[in-house]
Amino acid sequence: MxxxxxxxxxxxxxxxxxxxxxxxxxxxxxxxxxxxxxxxxxxxxxxxxxxxxxxxxxxxxxxxxxxxxxxxxxxxxxxxxxxxxxxxxxxxxxxxxxxxxxxxxxxxxxxxxxxxxxxxxxxxxxxxxxxxxxxxxxxxxxxxxxxxxxxxxxxxxxxxxxxxxxxxxxxxxxxxxxxxxxxxxxxxxxxxxxxxxxxxxxxxxxxxxxxxxxxxxxxxNYKWLIDRSYRLGVLGYYIDQKEYGKINGLFINYFKSIYYFISFIISILLLKKNYFEKITNNFVRFYGRLIGPLTFKNIEFYNK
The missing domain is CATH 3.90.550.10 (Spore Coat Polysaccharide Biosynthesis Protein SpsA; Chain A)
Structure with missing residues (x-):
């Protein structure tokens, strides 16, 4: 073998x-x-x-x-x-x-x-x-x-x-x-x-x-957290289109955007352990998916 x-x-x-x-x-x-x-x-x-x-x-x-x-x-x-x-x-x-x-x-x-x-x-x-x-x-x-x-x-x-x-x-x-x-x-x-x-x-x-x-x-570092959450949000739109087709993928992308926004609100209300990083991640993922269809092509290379 x-x-x-x-x-x-x-x-x-x-x-x-x-x-x-x-x-x-x-x-x-x-x-x-x-x-x-x-x-x-x-x-x-x-x-x-x-x-x-x-x-x-x-x-x-x-x-x-x-x-x-x-x-x-x-x-x-x-x-x-x-x-x-x-x-x-x-x-x-x-x-x-x-x-x-x-x-x-x-x-x-x-x-x-x-x-x-x-x-x-x-x-x-x-x-x-x-x-x-x-x-x-x-x-x-x-x-x-x-x-x-x-x-x-x-x-x-x-x-x-x-x-x-x-x-x-x-x-x-x-x-x-x-x-x-x-x-x-x-x-x-x-x-x-x-x-x-x-x-x-x-x-x-x-x-x-x-x-x-x-x-x-x-x-x-919160800069690392925000950057990664944003990129995952933006590229999520592309992955959804590849998986479900152009129209269905766009619909699913915005459905997930709403999900992250609701998670953001819940994170604020619950105030559980490590809540601030969860609030940050949920809001940035929501925002990334919201504008992903418009900004996907404009993202610069991530030189880490």
Missing amino acids: KITICITTFNRHLDLERCLRSINQIKLEKKILLNIIIVDNSINYNLLKIKKKLSKDSKYKIIFLNQKNRGRVFARNKYLKKLKHINPDYICLFDDDCIVDKYWFKECFKTIKKYKADVVTGPQIYLKSSNSKKKGNNFSYLFEKNYKNKKICCVKWAASNNVFMDYKIIKKNNLSFDKNLNKFGVGEDQLFFSKINRNGYKIFWNKDVKVYEKFHFQRQ
Whole structure:
């Protein structure tokens, strides 16, 4: 069985090294042939500086690629193009700052066997930091899927920082990430996996298929929160049109806009824990969806 791990990276060498060390520790059956694709998304191919070290330290063969056109969509489509030549049985998608749980493959195969899953995903768990401004103030939680106390459930899409999937799905349907979402820096994986779900494939979320991510301090910043909420609001219009058609998508977009406005009002009235960031997120998402059809084409590239 051939499995290829796909990672995109942009000037996060220490994080990438840590990610690869965690991959070395994954429990893997001997019959599995594993290799890794790393796509460097820097214009000057900065990964060349540590390429030899990464290859030496890795237990598995690494294929290095460079994508000079900035943006995650271009970088991810670069490894999809390379996969056509490798033709693996399964692929894994990780971010460069992920630490992969050592039982990750074991849990993925258990989910496939028990539930006949085509795609398996799971949580991204943020590592605690003693240097954070205050406990529980990582605004990323506002954008993570919350499946409450469920251990395993069928879902409509997956985030591409933690995915195991049958490669035949991509090959058969000639799938790629949507270039129109490249400038947003978010949302392209939602559309990608929503298409897979609409084509009848089953996506399962398993809480034990987990990866860890370090704490990013900028995600305590309200500027980061407002910017991300706004972009998700604006691009939501585009995703809805792709999923439901032009007219229905526009109607659904404004229905969701009303939903966020009502959530904004409720957040004000309830004054629960962390209410201010929830108020901010709900209002900005409402506003983004409200003006999304008018401003989608004018959004500038998100250079994070």
